[in-house]
Amino acid sequence: MAETLGSLCDKLTIIKLKQWHSDDERRLESLADQQKQLQDEINEFVSAAVAGQIPLERLVFAANKVYKQQGNELPEVAGNIGEVFSQLAEVNCKLWHEQEKVYEFEKVPVEEKDKVVKKLAVLNLERNRCIDEIDKTFKILVETLNCSKN
Template sequence: MSETMGSLCDKLTIVKLKQWHTQDAGKLESLSKQEQQLKAEIDEFIYDAVTGRIPLDRLTFEANKVYSGVGNEVREISGSLGEVFSELAEINCKLWHEQEKVYEFEKVPVSEKDQVVKQLAILNLERNQCIDKINSHFYSFIVRSKHNTPC
């Protein structure tokens, strides 16, 4: 997948979650380096987009998830770029905790296993929707800035 603002934001939220959930000094050092690299990459991506070094058609890369909508209803993600980024961080937090259940799936009561799998699927769909919305917002911002129209 090509890097987009949404994919970079997603990676950064995951690094922050990993930092939050570990106390291992070696891992924390590595994660700190990853965090710094991602922040620099985001800054560079913004600069390159604003200056036209990234073509407009490369600012978006929709996930185009193919799935049955029946039984997999996903709420519509909306709001400003900052609001959607915040939503992405929250969804990734929820995903982290659902995924933790899968690592010891044998401990999940049989009556709850289907719900865990369903929740992972729904959260992943919402995560992809957030990434796409961030990309769309960022694309619109760049287009407006090129035409000097107010946000």
């Protein structure tokens, strides 16, 4: 997958989740390094995009997920980059905890298994919508900045 602001934000939220759920000092040091690298990469990406060094079409990489609308109602994903980034972080927290159930799927009661799988699918769709919305909003922002320069 091509790197976009949304995908970089997604990776950062996952690193933060790993940090939150780890007590291992060596792992935490490694995650702190990864966090710093990602923060630097985000800053460099934003600077390069604003400076026109990244073609506008590379600022988005839509997930293009096709899914059945009926029965798969998703929350609205809208707002500024910070608001959608916050929603992405929340979705990734929910995904983390739902995924934990799958690691010991044999312990999930039979009548709950379908619900767990469905919840994972819907949360992943919401996650992808958040990533796409960050990318779309950022592209519009960069286009607007470029127009005002000219």
